[in-house]
Amino acid sequence: MKFPIHFIKGSLLVLLIVSVLQAHGQELVWQPTESPQGTVLFLSSQKKHLYSGIHGQGVYRTNNLGDSWERSDRGIASLTPRCMVAFGQYFFIGTGNGIYRSLQDDLKWERQAKGLSTDIILSLAQKGKNLYAGTNKGIFISSDDGESWEQAPLPRPIGVSRNIYAMLVKDGNIIAGTSKSIYLSADDGKTWLLVDVGTPHDVASLATDGKVVYLGTSGDQIIETERLSFWGKSTKQTTGLSNIQALVVADSTLYSGGNIKGVVKDTQKIDQELPFEGMKSIAVHDKVLFGGTLKFGVWKYALKSKKLNAIELAELGKEDHQNYGMKVFPNPAQKSNDRRISYWLSTSEKVEVQVFNALGILVHKADLGIMAPGKYGINLGGTSNYQAGMYVCALRIGNKLLIEKLIFSE
Template identity: 25%
Template sequence: MVSSKNKMFLLSNGLYSSSDGGFKWVKSQSFNDQALTLAASGLNVIVGNYYGVSISTDEGESWVHKSPPVYGGSGLRIQALTINGNRIYVGYNFGGLFYSGDGGFSWKSTADSITSASSISSLFFDGDNVYAGTSSWSFSLANLYKSTDHGTSWTKIKNGLKNSKVISNARLGEKLFIGTNGNGIFFSNDNGLTWQESNQGLGSISISSIITIGENVYAGSSDGGGVFLLKSGGNRWDSLFDQLTDIGVTSFAKIGSKLFAGTSGGGVFLYSDSDGTWQTRNNGLMSKIITSLLVNDNQLYATTSRGIYKSIDSGASWNRLNSDLTDIYFLSLGIDGNKMYAGSVLNKIYISTNNGINWTDSVSVIGRINSIAIKNNSVLAATDGGIIGSFDKGITWRYIFTKVSHFIKVSGEKIYIGFSDGLFYSDDDGIQWHQINILPDNYPNQHTYLALETYNAYIFLSAGSEGILYSGDNGVSWKSINDNLASRYPNAYSNVRCLSVFNNYLFNGTQEQGIWRRDINTITNFKIPKSFLLEQNFPNPFNPSTLINYEVPIKSLVRLEVYDVLGRKITTLVNEEKSAGIYSIQFNGYKLSSGVYYYTLLANDFIQTKKMILIK
């Protein structure tokens, strides 16, 4: 998106303009070219496409097509452009940089020395100076160049700036900011002579856009990290999105009094027990897609979509381990002394015998390697093709089960495995396996078990569509503990991907609804109800929402419905099979008028109705 003198323009399957600050957008009828890039200056707007540029001198009311010279294999495909008055620079997809000083009527080639092996990825003016960002298959050719003489000569910028593809820029006073593809943000106080990183709170991520509003700087990430704010005079970026409310959570890890969460787009977060908030810990991570977290010897490890990382300072900084396995998408990790086992999406397990410096591929399997567990001499991996095991520390491997498993976990003296047809454990390092029957009240075993956590004699289990189950007797009997979790997001309990007990709370990370927690004491003191019960809503009277609690002694088809005084059904709050347990659900009457309403619980042969009063 760019701004001319009086309008805003953006590209989205066509060219759109707004003259009221972005409240209303109008698609241009006079511009039908397939557009790739966009720039504006004063009343001038320029669009780059597959066969040149289109220029408007009246803010998009009319357009004139201009064709810079054809460059090599690029044809006329314009990758980047910038405009300042009548001065225009255009960059090509496979190299080539041309300059026009008369609004596009005539063109001259410039800077062949910097484009012979690179694409022009970005162009921007900063006063009378112009900058060109290049990109290539090689990081050594991803650089930033500066010209102070209308493109006649160019200087590569080195001082403090990493080899990076530059994709965004902004200026605030004396500071010039640039956003890169994978190395975060850099700034210069001396018109580009020297550069410094500005990645505190941000990490080494891709920055697709930077803007300044007043004295503040805003940055948008294309890695799924959202929008960040650098306040006036500050040196740390703050995330502006609700970090862990609507994000996928893949894993938990604990170091002493610290709890970490890995996410599928936001990177790594550290929990603050004092105020219940989460802070990002992404400095040094090239990817914010975290597939697993692991703690070994008080050091934190993360597998990501772009390799394996290690932190020795509780996530404050990260260093990549697998320099000879660049950009492999890893899902799992196991560590035994200086020997490491890493599972990838490429159907392979890689082994390092020197703490991750060098790696060799050990075994190929069917499907992804979802989880790895190590106990004594046994190394076990849960894959899409089954459970494979090595009982000689990775020298030889064999299949133990040939069915899909999502997790394998060591807890105490036991190893647990979850399948779609049950939960299994071994107490002899994986030689023999025993099934745990999760069958209270005819509970079916056919569920996908996704995560497990143990706490003293208690087992907590994510059981797919049945939500979170709890056993207080080492798996002999089970209870559902989904109350209040499912009432807020109907699918939250069936998407729990990881569990952790921390500071007397059970934390669960969901696929799309962030992190939830529950006081462990409210669970371990839990008893199976002896009979069906519908409690009085609270508060009552209410405005506009109230909580309804009910109890289910055996697995039953449960319906909870709300009626008005004439007996007309207002809504159905619950209509599903429920395991034995205590449940809560919120009823919101914001669309209803004040008055008396009734709610009815129906389960097996049980029917009970209670009255509630809405007062607005």
């Protein structure tokens, strides 16, 4: 006897279940990931992975939105990884002990120090054939994939510090944030102009939406410009945010992070559930906002509630049947039966199973994480765990939602 998966079209019950599923795990609140605890010095989205540099811990990466992390710093003799950039076939990481380079598909890091007069690397950027390193002694430039470095001829800074906290390339211009000002080059770093942007603080972070450049300061200001010649206070900020060390733009929206439990979406604070201490770094990866906290590792925030596609398995084509599916047996189930869910998938996907009663209340949940291709089984246990009646089993595979009506009898 076959028990097909039914899509209860037009049913209020299914609509309720789908909305409940969206509310569980897709709600727009901050949630901790499984990263190591500590201060997250950088976050960098690269291809399928999100990388994090955690003070005292090293470099880690995840390909499943933070559900698990792997150590990725073999060869790096520093526990203060501060910044990362992709350049050609390489990744580069700047640390408190110099610059390290690795082939992108290798992750065996080697130190690149020829020509560098400092070990403290604060920021990295790339433009054309050149790689730029912001340090505590100004800017260094490499035109040979990091093999050797030359110091850039910078004007005397406004303040005492020569720290280059952040760098950004826009419309062919290289912008470097430093104490109370920025350095600006339009000729690949051959000459530099010192620009007073009207802040008494350090320029700690930079971001652009392609039109406007935003500067986050170590005070409580965000400064913006369109023409790189006139800088003014941004309208995209709110009171209560200080030491703005993290900026990122996603879909024309500016996200800013700072001390004291602070993340702002344009002008709206979105810091529910966040640790009080605040943010050190921020990035967008796979349409999810990630925040590197000052003490408690990496947290994440879904930018949008993802819609789950409810599917009637019987209506899928032959190819889809081979890609994923689910069966529940026995169904209906007697009191002495153990009910088993069998499912299969042909690609690695995140899998979660949930069971709802007729009122749409979640009565069973199992988050199985990222599962490799194959066939699997889950035992829901005997019907003695449930009252008699109708239930709905929902199996989420990636962004697909497979559902089956279940009957529990006395």
